[in-house]
Amino acid sequence: MRDLITEHRLNIVLALILLGGPLVAHFAEEPFLVTLATRATILALAGVGLNIALGLGGLVSFGHAAFFGLGGYAVGIIASHHQNYEPLMTAPFVINGTNQMLVLWLVAVIVSGLAALVIGALSLRTSGVYFIMITLAFAQMIYYFAISWPAYGGEDGLSIYVRNSFPGINTLKPLDFFLLCYAVLMVVLLAQWRMTGARFGMALQAVRQNEGRVAALGLSPYRIRLAAFVISGMVTGLAGALYADLNRFVSPSMISWHLSGEIMVFIILGGVARLFGPVVGACLFVLFEHLFGSFTTHWQFFLGAALLAVVLFARGGFIGLVAGRARHD
Amino acid sequence: MIEPVLSLSGLTKSFGALKVTDSVDLDLVPGEIHALIGPNGAGKSSLIKLVAGELAADAGSIRFDGRDIAGLDQPARARLGLTRTFQVSSLIPEFSARGNVMFAAQARRRSVFGFIRQVNRDKELISEAEQALDRVGLSDRSGVRVSELSHGEKRLLEIAMALAMRPRIFLMDEPMAGLGQEGSSRLIGFLDQLRTEAPILLIEHDMDAVFQLANRISVLVAGRIIARGKADEIRTHPEVRAAYLGEDQA
Structure with missing residues (x-):
């Protein structure tokens, strides 16, 4: 069967739909729909992060909510200090909180990257089911830590009263904030696309397909995987930072294993290892949640049915269904 | 005497009670093809794995360019220039x-x-x-x-x-396997020239190829080297005939 459309063109169409939908909603004065699209965009970014580890590297991490949550908490904690005019630390020198997104994002990315470095360094000594379980275990550790840490809200979470700011943009306006998130997503996707075709991308895909061969060629599979895991964690952490600002709230639920599972669902729905797989997946997820959620609380039944259909009949997910098998050179 | 690029001495590896490699001494000098033959299960592939670093030896030394590399892992050895090809294509x-x-x-x-x-x-x-x-x-x-x-x-x-x-030495595990008559003879011609670029430690079941190509042949049976020599010496070696060639040439 000839493919309906090349993957590259499909990606452009999808990017335009994701941009056009909220624009239309904005001019139709439906700010809620803009916010819904923002949510999809941010969740997509979390999925893009996991897709680097899971799709390109074959690393089935069941603990990516840890990075999502750490990114979120990094923003929440620093912003709450800023709101309360309390410095983050006073000795040996004073560090004040901030409400500048650029700084907050940087911290979120560094924190989640460091966490991914530690978790990855330990977890990547295992593989298969053990890897899945150990990543889950690390995420659960962080989850329970967040719950039991009263200084930053514990189980109740932490509120950010005013959305943090970004130079030249009024982040309080739904459309502006959407466009900011959309731009971040596009920049990350562009970077991932370059990376996939560059030497690192080749090494990572080779490790997924034939680890022994890569070692025989003199490269260390462990280091390649670890680097991918860190990059993956950083991207998901950045998504967590945006998510904190979207909801103006962070809570341990951002770190729960449900969320790890949902991020994985985005990828499977959209297409594993496909650039726009998580974007499609997250949009479908949010759409399902909104459409079916409005008349039944059991909307996840429909999501489950869709997931089952994809796993049974369309292994390449949505992208695979429309654009056919992935091409490599 | 020419200094060997690779030399193994007393190399030993066991899996439980099974000694797959039993105090093997072997070397590879520049410009040669050193063939390793032996019946199935003799431990030929294990020996290649020990040299490439896929398996860790229990005892013995592996010297490459005069340096003991037994402590290096597989990627590190590959970076030194030990390049292996696989018995079952690994791509x-x-x-x-x-x-x-x-x-x-x-x-x-x-x-x-x-x-x-x-x-x-x-x-x-x-x-x-x-x-x-x-x-x-x-x-x-x-x-x-x-x-x-x-x-x-x-x-x-x-x-x-x-x-x-661009390796310093090639470790080839049955490169002819399944190539067919024509493919094999082309590859024989190719390997014949390749040895001048880097010496080859060659495992091969195709005896015609081995006798045509090898400067030296080592015969491995049950993890031990039982004979070593030029093609003619091996062909007529009584122990080798008994242990290995005997089945086809009786």
Whole structure:
């Protein structure tokens, strides 16, 4: 069967739909729909992060909510200090909180990257089911830590009263904030696309397909995987930072294993290892949640049915269904 | 005497009670093909794995260029220039033939952390890959995905990848396996010249190939070297005939 459309063109169409939908909603004065699209965009970014580890590297991490949550908490904690005019630390020198997104994002990315470095360094000594379980275990550790840490809200979470700011943009306006998130997503996707075709991308895909061969060629599979895991964690952490600002709230639920599972669902729905797989997946997820959620609380039944259909009949997910098998050179 | 590039002494490896490698001494000098023959299960592939670093030896030393490399892992040994080909083709299935060889050329440069420059526009890697493919006669298949190559083509691609590594020594595990008459004789001609670039430790079941190519032959039976010598000496060696050749030549 000839493919309906090349993957590259499909990606452009999808990017335009994701941009056009909220624009239309904005001019139709439906700010809620803009916010819904923002949510999809941010969740997509979390999925893009996991897709680097899971799709390109074959690393089935069941603990990516840890990075999502750490990114979120990094923003929440620093912003709450800023709101309360309390410095983050006073000795040996004073560090004040901030409400500048650029700084907050940087911290979120560094924190989640460091966490991914530690978790990855330990977890990547295992593989298969053990890897899945150990990543889950690390995420659960962080989850329970967040719950039991009263200084930053514990189980109740932490509120950010005013959305943090970004130079030249009024982040309080739904459309502006959407466009900011959309731009971040596009920049990350562009970077991932370059990376996939560059030497690192080749090494990572080779490790997924034939680890022994890569070692025989003199490269260390462990280091390649670890680097991918860190990059993956950083991207998901950045998504967590945006998510904190979207909801103006962070809570341990951002770190729960449900969320790890949902991020994985985005990828499977959209297409594993496909650039726009998580974007499609997250949009479908949010759409399902909104459409079916409005008349039944059991909307996840429909999501489950869709997931089952994809796993049974369309292994390449949505992208695979429309654009056919992935091409490599 | 010429200084050997690779020399094994007293190399021993057991899996439980089974000694797959039993105090093996063996060396490889520049310009030679040293063939390792022996019946199935004699431990030939295990020996290659010990040298390549896929398995860790229990005892004995592996010297490469006068340096003990027994403590190095597989990637480290590959970086020193010990390049192995696999008995069962071990390739990157979703890459094209050229993609596989380009990746080998990339690995030789120890280059992993490139994030911007696109590999498919990398003229250096491409031309190196095309050259290696050309040498093994796979030029016209360079854009084909590995999963769509024939068995024989995959065998040749293994060799092309090894070439792109520009190794100091080749460790070849049955390169002729399943190549067919014509393919084998072409590969024999190729290996015959290749030995001048880097010596080859060759495991091979095809006795015609071994007797044509090998400067020296070591016979491995149950993990032990029972005989070593030139082709004629091995052909007539009584123990070898009994243990190994005897079955076909009785």
